[in-house]
Amino acid sequence: MSKITIIGSGNIGFSLAKGLVKSAQYLPADITLTRRSVTALKEEASLGFITSDQNAVAVSSADIVVLAILPQQLKKVMEEIKTTVRAGQIIVSVVSGVSCADVKAVLGEDIPVVRAMPNTAIAIGQSMTCIATDSATEEQVARVEALFESVGSVVVIQEDLMTSATALCACGIAFFLRAIRAASQGGVEIGFHAHDALKMAVQTAKGAADLLLQTQNHPEGEIDKVTSPKGCTIAGLNEMEHNGFSSAFIKGIKLSAKKAGGLYNE
Ligand SMILES: NC(=O)C1=CN([C@@H]2O[C@H](COP(=O)(O)OP(=O)(O)OC[C@H]3O[C@@H](n4cnc5c(N)ncnc54)[C@H](OP(=O)(O)O)[C@@H]3O)[C@@H](O)[C@H]2O)C=CC1
Ligand SMILES: O=C(O)[C@@H]1CCC=N1
Numbered sequence: 001m002s003k004i005t006i007i008g009s010g011n012i013g014f015s016l017a018k019g020l021v022k023s024a025q026y027l028p029a030d031i032t033l034t035r036r037s038v039t040a041l042k043e044e045a046s047l048g049f050i051t052s053d054q055n056a057v058a059v060s061s062a063d064i065v066v067l068a069i070l071p072q073q074l075k076k077v078m079e080e081i082k083t084t085v086r087a088g089q090i091i092v093s094v095v096s097g098v099s100c101a102d103v104k105a106v107l108g109e110d111i112p113v114v115r116a117m118p119n120t121a122i123a124i125g126q127s128m129t130c131i132a133t134d135s136a137t138e139e140q141v142a143r144v145e146a147l148f149e150s151v152g153s154v155v156v157i158q159e160d161l162m163t164s165a166t167a168l169c170a171c172g173i174a175f176f177l178r179a180i181r182a183a184s185q186g187g188v189e190i191g192f193h194a195h196d197a198l199k200m201a202v203q204t205a206k207g208a209a210d211l212l213l214q215t216q217n218h219p220e221g222e223i224d225k226v227t228s229p230k231g232c233t234i235a236g237l238n239e240m241e242h243n244g245f246s247s248a249f250i251k252g253i254k255l256s257a258k259k260a261g262g263l264y265n266e
Helices: 011-022 038-046 055-060 071-081 100-107 120-124 137-151 159-170 172-189 194-215 220-224 234-242 244-263
Strands: 004-007 031-034 050-052 064-067 090-092 112-118 127-133 152-158
Touching: 004 011, 004 159, 011 031, 011 100, 011 120, 031 038, 031 055, 038 050, 050 152, 055 071, 064 071, 064 137, 071 100, 090 100, 090 137, 100 112, 112 137, 112 159, 120 127, 127 137, 127 159, 159 172, 159 244, 172 194, 172 244, 194 220, 234 244
Parallel strands: 004 031, 004 064, 031 050, 064 090, 090 112, 127 152
Antiparallel strands: 112 127
């Protein structure tokens, strides 16, 4: 099994580590997690992960190195590891707005770099992860694809669509979570206790997603089955649209994509 080092055990880095172990394809001992101080890695250590605050040392033993720090932190980290990384390793960057070329410009042109854009559902094996590269081989991309297939679904895309993938999938999970929260708040206003309203909203959202996944039907086809003529569903839906529901969602995704593209040089 590949040895993996995740540089930056934050929200997405630690979620990835947990998902890989949950998949049963990796043991915690196969995964090294770093932060700037090991004292911040107590939970990770208690779960059996190898922990370190020495990025260059942590990278040296890895087959796959995942860069999971903020865009603004990346240059410093790459400077730390550039003399340690070697062409036999694969660098996977989940960092938003940073191209494969940006990474290779520091780490070396011969270093295989694959970008990946997962979301936090990776912790439970339900990520939607997009991956892209500019020059890694098919075999290297296949290894990264297999890694992320173990923790969700994967689509291989062109690199120029990575910021769009960031908005739709990585940010997107927050958009759907907010929609579920809003639905539960509506539920409270029409009579349910908060915990019941949230449970109902969550299961309803899960049912909607599973319907599309399992039938492959178009959302509007499924909506048509719910909207009885002169009924209450179309009344509610149209009220939401009059208030800009679809428009707000689309505008939010477009703004997130624009922002994602500019984070590295902020
Ligand atoms: N959160 C998400 O859902 C997603 C995030 N991403 C991308 O992943 C990256 C990380 O995001 P996110 O997890 O949210 O951010 P976090 O701030 O939660 O995680 C970043 C981690 O990096 C650590 N870190 C910072 N500097 C260093 C360093 N020099 N050496 C080692 N570790 C370091 C931080 O720990 P400490 O400060 O203790 O050192 C922190 O744990 C970003 O580039 C983001 O664009 C991509 C997809 C989804
Ligand atoms: O909000 C962010 O910038 C990161 C990237 C995608 C999800 N979280």
